[in-house]
Amino acid sequence: MTVPGRASGEVIVVGGGLIGLAVAAALAERKVSVTLISERRPGEASPAAAGMLAPSVERASGSAHEFGIAARDRYPSFLDFLADRTGVKVPLNRLGILQVAITEKGIKGLKKTGLPTSRWLDAKELRELEPALSHGLGAVFSPDDGAVDNTVLIAALEKLCTNTDRITRVSDAVIAVDPARDSCTARTESGARHTARRVVVAAGAWVGKITGARLAQAVSPARGQLVSYSASPLRHVAYGPRGYVVPRGNVTIGGSTMENVGFDSSTTASGLKKVSAASEEICPSLASAQRSDAWAGLRPITPDMLPMLGPDPEHPSLIYACGHSRNGVLMAPLTGDLIADLVTESPLSRDLSQFRPDRF
Ligand SMILES: Cc1cc2nc3c(=O)[nH]c(=O)nc-3n(C[C@H](O)[C@H](O)[C@H](O)COP(=O)(O)OP(=O)(O)OC[C@H]3O[C@@H](n4cnc5c(N)ncnc54)[C@H](O)[C@@H]3O)c2cc1C
Incomplete structure (x- = not known):
């Protein structure tokens, strides 16, 4: 009280x-x-x-x-601490993140932006690491990046x-x-x-x-819309030219828009269409998977x-x-x-x- x-x-x-x-x-x-x-x-x-x-x-x-x-x-020590105090084991993926090139132009752009800690994978290496991305022409691989189940x-x-x-x-x-x-x-x-x-x-x-x-x-709000699919074709988080896909247990999350619409946190048909297209461009097999959910949130952004x-x-x-x-x-x-x-x-x-x- x-x-x-x-x-x-x-x-x-x-x-x-x-x-x-x-x-x-x-x-x-x-x-x-x-x-x-x-x-x-x-x-x-x-x-x-x-x-x-x-x-x-x-x-x-x-x-x-x-x-x-x-x-x-x-993250690893923080999640150990949480597990010790609460018994809750928070899933952590540190397999690395892939930034996938879908076009020749994409290869050029990505090769320019890679960090010294990142590595270029050619198409064959990419396919071996992540078969669901076998249409990719190559990828920047950033080891140790990943995702947590927030x-x-x-x-x-x-x-x-x-x-x-x-x-x-x-x-x-x-x-x-x-x-x-x-x-x-x-x-x-x-x-x-x-x-x-x-x-x-x-x-x-x-x-x-x-x-x-x-x-x-x-600080101002920037809306982001996301979708999820009832399929898990990937092990790694992957970025494409227009979005990203994140494996989480039995589903894959695809994101995201970045919209200046004040405090409106609803989803829109056009936003979800964009996000789905971006996700399916990265991982084509998602196009035939069932879309299980869609939601939006407000990022607290600064200039x-x-x-x-x-x-x-x-x-x-x-x-x-x-x-x-x-x-x-x-x-x-x-x-x-x-x-x-x-x-x-x-x-x-x-x-x-x-x-x-x-x-x-
Ligand atoms: C679609 C989307 C995708 C994202 N993806 C990623 C990602 O992959 N990786 C990443 O690192 N980050 C990501 N972010 C960003 C990340 O989610 C945010 O930066 C972070 O969650 C902000 O946390 P917060 O606690 O500041 O805000 P919030 O999680 O919004 O929490 C603020 C809390 O304060 C409460 N509150 C507000 N005003 C008051 C008040 N006056 N009095 C009392 N309570 C109040 C709210 O109700 C809320 O509970 C994403 C965000 C979005 C929207």
């Missing part, structure tokens, strides 16, 4: 998507008491995502790229956060944050006021609507597609952990670590300068 005017432990986390859950879990692990305030709403990005861990493909430059690689490589990941984090005494969960919508010198208050739709030493805003695509989180106004991580320089009791754009699943565990470093005033394990919340 929410109590008006309540002191809410050391830290309030606003938003219970993958970022808020990972931050709350990391803080609790460092013995920090947390109040996690969140409200479910249509279009949440975390359950909608394809779950790719693709820093070699969804690429940033400089230390942001290194952050992406470190985020990917944090729906099971959410379930594991939910279980951890619900079972941990240090985390109190509140179902409510935060309408405003009021940072003061040594504390910050979150006001909610139900009329409650929660005050803590720090407030971390991790409210996905909606974060810019919270009054007082002034820097988060740079440079990098997250905002760190305190408001004018109000350090307010911390931003938002705007993860296309890579929020990838970055969730490492974001949790870094925000816990900031809150506990521990040395930062990564350079966050490219993610300064006041850079826009």
Whole structure:
């Protein structure tokens, strides 16, 4: 139950998507008491995502790229930790990602973009590695990239956060944050006021609507539509010229659009047509498979597609952990670590300068 005017432990986390859950879990692990305030709403990005861990493909430059690689490589130990605490084993695919060339022009383009850690596979090597892509003319292969089942990941984090005494969960919508010198208050739709030493805003695509989180106004929603097929012809995640396909258990997910349509998280006939065509271009056998589902979610995007991580320089009791754009699943565990470093005033394990919340 929410109590008006309540002191809410050391830290309030606003938003219970993958970022808020990972931050709350990391803080609790460092013995920090947390109040996690969140409200479910249509279009949440975390359950909608394809779950790719693709820093070699969804690429940033400089230390942001290194952050992406470190985020990917944090996954195995993070999932071991979750399995140990919750008994939930989250499926992780680290077989590598293929960027498939379908045309001669595609070969040229892909050969130019490959990283030193990636390798070119000719058509024969591609066919041997992934027979369902035997029509491909070659592919860039990025070992160690892959995918996680983000729906099971959410379930594991939910279980951890619900079972941990240090985390109190509140179902409510935060309408405003009021940072003061040594504390910050979150006001909610139900009329409650929660005050803590720090407030971390991790409210996905909606974060810019919270009054007082002034820097988060740079975050906006970008809709992505996805389809799934009741077939699993692939072992590897594969990108094509217009989309990607992701194997997940008995299904294959195909994505995705990138649309600027505000907070509308519905699917459209034209969007799904595009996504299906892109998926079937990569993996032609999907054209004869049954399409089992279709959905959409809202990515929280920033102008440079990098997250905002760190305190408001004018109000350090307010911390931003938002705007993860296309890579929020990838970055969730490492974001949790870094925000816990900031809150506990521990040395930062990564350079966050490219993610300064006041850079826009
Ligand atoms: C179609 C699609 C495909 C994607 N594929 C990938 C991928 O393959 N790999 C990858 O790394 N990333 C991917 N992403 C991006 C990734 O999903 C996001 O970056 C990430 O999930 C963002 O997490 P979040 O916790 O910030 O936001 P969300 O998951 O949206 O969670 C925010 C939460 O905060 C709650 N909330 C909002 N406002 C308030 C408020 N005022 N008060 C209380 N609660 C509030 C919301 O209801 C929600 O529960 C994809 C996204 C989409 C849409």
